């Protein structure tokens with residue numbers, strides 16, 4: 001990268017530069033086998049635990065809970081570097097750094113945190129997030145999963161979730177559902193261990209990409225969990241529970257943006273290298289203006305997404321949760337450039353772009369990237385958030 005150094009360009013502190021450099025070294029030291037993991041739909045537990053041993057999963061967790069106390073931006077910097085190298089490992093790390101375990105560490109009951117956070121930081125457990133239902137995707141007001149308080153304070157969970165990433169690998173699921181009320185009122189979040197009586201993992205799907213970390217449907221039939229498993233309590237007549245739940249979820253959304261930055265950068269790097277090296281009819285492909293402009297524009301789009309993502313991360317509150325509007329902008333921009341760059345890379349690489357082969361990752365990377373404009377809230381949903389800012393409702 002020419003021009004101002006990374007530190008000045010992005011206003012990174014010495015500590016942030018250290019995290020970035022550590023992540024870059026770590027990424028370079030990985031020997032990921034994403035092609036095989038994808039083809040075999042196999043979660044790379046060994047490599048995941050190696051990253052845990054390196055302290056990767058502890059990065060954002062508060063120091064008093066065994067973490068390294070890193071910031072939201074530290075997580076983005078780490079994921080960006082890792083994702084350029086291994087989508088599978090980065091997505092796995094993402095769930096630990098930004099997902100339910102992080103939220104439990106920051107705002108959960110201390111008993112819940114003591115039980116679950118160490119297991120996630122060590123790489124022994126994964127906690128998934130279960131929001132989506134067959135009849136309620138974008139429309140959270142349609143969620144039908146119910147949380148019923150029992151006389152002793154424990155909570156009964158009934159519902160049917162679908163498309164839960166890593167749900168079949170997880171030891172617990174953070175379930176979003178309804179304590180009462182209708183529509184957007186009464187929603188909250190409760191942790192349900194996977195071995196709870198009445199929890200049934202139902203099915204799995206083969207996706208166009210990202211099969212090393214598969215999705216499942218999960219049915220909850222009269223699952224009872226103790227009171228401390230309530231992460232966000234909803235109340236009938238109030239939308240505060242929804243706001244608190246989405247605030248927690250914004251850490252995950254921003255993590256997706258971080259992954260997408262790395263995916264886009266990796267695609268740009270591979271395509272540019274190819275265009276510089278390949279000559280046709282005596283001319284380097286990189287000397288054709290049409291091709292150059294394609295990649296110049298994508299590099300610009302990536303830079304815009306990066307600045308939006310870093311900004312949202314810097315604006316995170318004292319608990320490390322980033323603001324909704326800025327996160328929506330970042331996630332939208334980063335996921336769109338990840339899809340655009342990985343798609344354009346296929347064209348730039350010719351036949352090498354379409355083959356399914358370990359040495360030619362372009363088509364796999366595109367298949368992996370494609371879901372990110374849907375996962376974590378769709379592009380249209382993010383645009384609705386931004387439009388509400390513009391139009392007032």
Ligand SMILES: Cc1cc2nc3c(=O)[nH]c(=O)nc-3n(C[C@H](O)[C@H](O)[C@H](O)COP(=O)(O)OP(=O)(O)OC[C@H]3O[C@@H](n4cnc5c(N)ncnc54)[C@H](O)[C@@H]3O)c2cc1C
Pocket residue numbers: 128129130131132136137138139162163164165166210215371372374375376377378379380381384
């Ligand atoms: C790779 C991947 C991983 C996922 N992981 C998880 C997970 O771990 N946990 C989980 O709970 N869910 C997960 N999901 C599900 C994801 O959150 C939902 O797919 C998403 O919220 C959209 O819901 P839907 O698929 O039901 O689409 P729908 O809500 O039915 O929407 C279909 C289309 O209509 C558009 N649309 C809907 N409403 C509006 C509107 N009001 N205005 C404009 N356009 C609209 C949408 O943007 C979309 O393009 C994952 C999805 C993917 C692709």
